[in-house]
Structures are given as C-alpha cells and as structure tokens.
Amino acid sequence: MRLVTFNVNSARKRMPHLKRVLERHQPDLVFLQELKCRTEEFPAMEVEAMGYRAHAVGQPGGRNGVAVVSRVPFEVLGETLPGEEADDHARYLEVRVDGAHLIGVYLPNGNSGGEAGYAYKLRWMERLRAVVAERLETFVPVAVLGDFNVCPTDADFVRGALPPTDALVRPETRAAYRAITNLGMTDALRALHPSDAPWTYWDYGPAFESNRGLRIDHALLSADLAERLTGATVDVVARSEEQPSDHAPVVFDLAD
Numbered sequence: 591m592r593l594v595t596f597n598v599n600s601a602r603k604r605m606p607h608l609k610r611v612l613e614r615h616q617p618d619l620v621f622l623q624e625l626k627c628r629t630e631e632f633p634a635m636e637v638e639a640m641g642y643r644a645h646a647v648g649q650p651g652g653r654n655g656v657a658v659v660s661r662v663p664f665e666v667l668g669e670t671l672p673g674e675e676a677d678d679h680a681r682y683l684e685v686r687v688d689g690a691h692l693i694g695v696y697l698p699n700g701n702s703g704g705e706a707g708y709a710y711k712l713r714w715m716e717r718l719r720a721v722v723a724e725r726l727e728t729f730v731p732v733a734v735l736g737d738f739n740v741c742p743t744d745a746d747f748v749r750g751a752l753p754p755t756d757a758l759v760r761p762e763t764r765a766a767y768r769a770i771t772n773l774g775m776t777d778a779l780r781a782l783h784p785s786d787a788p789w790t791y792w793d794y795g796p797a798f799e800s801n802r803g804l805r806i807d808h809a810l811l812s813a814d815l816a817e818r819l820t821g822a823t824v825d826v827v828a829r830s831e832e833q834p835s836d837h838a839p840v841v842f843d844l845a846d
Contacts, residue, residue, distance in 0.1 A: 591662070591687075591844045594620040595694070595735040595807055596828075597791075597837035601646075601657065604835050605633050606653040607828055608659075612640055612840050614825070618662045619687065620839075621694030622646075623737045625680075627653025632657060649680035656683045656694050658738070667691065673717035681714070690726050690815065695736035700757030708757050709740070715766035722810075723773055732812040734775070737837065739806055740767045741778065746787065746805040751797075758806060776816035778809040778842050779824075788824040791837050798829060807840050818844040 594617040598604040601622060603711060612620070624647055632646035637659050646657035647669045648675070658664065664685040671682040681696040695718065700711030725732045741747045741759050752759050771777060780787045789803025797803065811819060821843035829838040 592617040593735060593842045594839050596620060596839035597623040597737040597817045597835060599624050601627055601632055601838045606637055607831060610827055615841055619660040621735045622657040623696035625657055627655060646682045647683050654680045654696060656680055656696050658683055658685055658694055659698040661688055671717050672721060690731035693734045695734060697739045699739045711757060712762055712766055719770045722770055726773055726812060731814045733809060733815055735809040737806060738808050741804055741806060742767050751802050774813055775810040778811050778819055779822045782822045792822055792842055794836055807837055809842050815844060820845050
C-alpha cells in the first residue's frame with residue numbers, strides 16, 4: 591500500500607499539483623491538509639475522474655480543512671478529534687482501510703494567538719495522544735499522517751531557520767510529540783533516513799532554492815505497520831513546480 595500526506599495550502603489552487611502527484615506516484619490513499627475551503631467547495635469530481643474517491647472536511651472562512659483521496663475502499667470513522675467539544679477546527683479525519691485505522695491530521699501551528707494559541711496546540715497534541723493510545727489498546731494497526739507542525743529534533747530544521755521560542759521547536763512541543771511516539775509509534779521517514787531525513791517544508795521566497803527547510807510532515811506507524819514499511823520519500827518535484835504549496839508530498843510504502 592502506498593500512502594501520501596500532502597499539505598496543499600489551498601485545495602482548489604493546488605488541484606493541478608495534486609493531479610500530477612497522483613499520476614507520478616499512483617498512491618492508494620492520500621491525506622490532504624490546509625484545504626482552505628468549505629466541505630462542499632472541495633473539487634472532489636476532479637480526483638474522482640482519476641479513479642479516486644474523496645471525502646473532505648472543510649471549514650468556513652478559508653481556514654484549515656482536511657481530506658482523504660483514495661482508490662481503495664475506506665470507511666469514515668471520525669471527522670473531529672475527541673476531547674474538546676468547543677473545538678470546531680477542521681483538523682482531523684479518521685478512516686478504516688482493511689482493518690487498519692488511518693488518521694489524517696493538521697496540527698495547530700501554535701505561533702498565533704499568543705500563549706492561548708500555544709496552549710491549544712498542546713491540548714490538541716495531548717488529545718491526539720489519547721486517541722492513539724486508545725486505538726493501540728484495541729490492538730488495531732494505526733497510522734497517523736499529516737502536517738504535525740513539529741520539528742522533533744534539531745536535526746529536523748536548518749540551523750538558524752527557527753528561534754528556540756518558535757512553537758514548532760519549543761521543548762513542550764517536542765515532549766508532546768515524544769509522548770505519542772513513546773506509545774510505540776515509529777516516525778517512518780526518520781526510521782528509513784536516520785541521519786539524513788529530508789525536509790518536507792520550505793517557506794516561500796528563497797528558502798527552497800537555498801534548501802533552508804523544515805521536517806514537519808510525518809507518518810507515525812504502530813509496530814505492525816512499521817514492520818511493513820519499505821519506503822519513505824519526499825516528492826521535491828511538487829515543491830519545485832510553478833505556484834506550489836510550501837509543503838512537499840511525503841510518500842510511504844507498506845508491503846502487503
């Protein structure tokens with residue numbers, strides 16, 4: 591099975607890029623983040639014409655939004671992250687494929703809204719940890735893919751690209767990420783690239799040309815899925831195209 595996570599930074603604007611990603615990689619399932627559209631505005635018919643079924647969770651106001659695009663059958667299990675009823679952000683989508691729970695996430699950045707915004711990021715990560723722990727307790731295979739807005743270590747960003755006060759690298763952020771991986775989840779890209787995991791994000795401007803990037807798009811796999819991991823790559827071609835997203839798609843292969 592080939593899985594992809596891709597923060598498209600506007601589903602409608604980046605639909606040509608997504609189509610080329612589907613053509614290049616022929617993935618079985620793709621999680622998308624930052625749709626920037628309402629649910630009904632997601633261009634589902636365009637991917638359906640390529641043989642994929644789409645399910646989007648949009649949000650009014652042109653913010654957030656997640657979706658799954660799949661050519662394999664899936665069952666939608668949840669569209670909201672449990673644990674905080676007042677949270678109306680479209681950041682979570684859980685599906686079941688062949689008995690495995692696959693979760694697409696778009697974590698809060700944490701740099702806006704002051705300390706309240708950062709506290710929301712940490713609460714969101716703790717809620718995600720609780721969900722993963724609950725799934726693991728039922729002995730079902732679990733994968734969490736998406737834009738985590740976390741650089742887990744100093745090796746996951748170019749030196750000097752972020753100050754130590756940035757929400758992506760603060761000690762509390764990294765501790766919350768480790769709390770999830772410590773459940774027994776494997777960071778797939780780091781597992782196959784222990785010393786040279788590639789960047790997945792480059793800010794607009796000269797950052798891409800000078801390769802001043804970050805690694806913030808991840809796939810965390812439960813032990814049974816990690817044993818099937820055979821490949822993990824970043825599609826830099828998508829980031830080099832005209833009018834790209836600031837993120838590149840990340841491709842993961844699992845043996846049958």
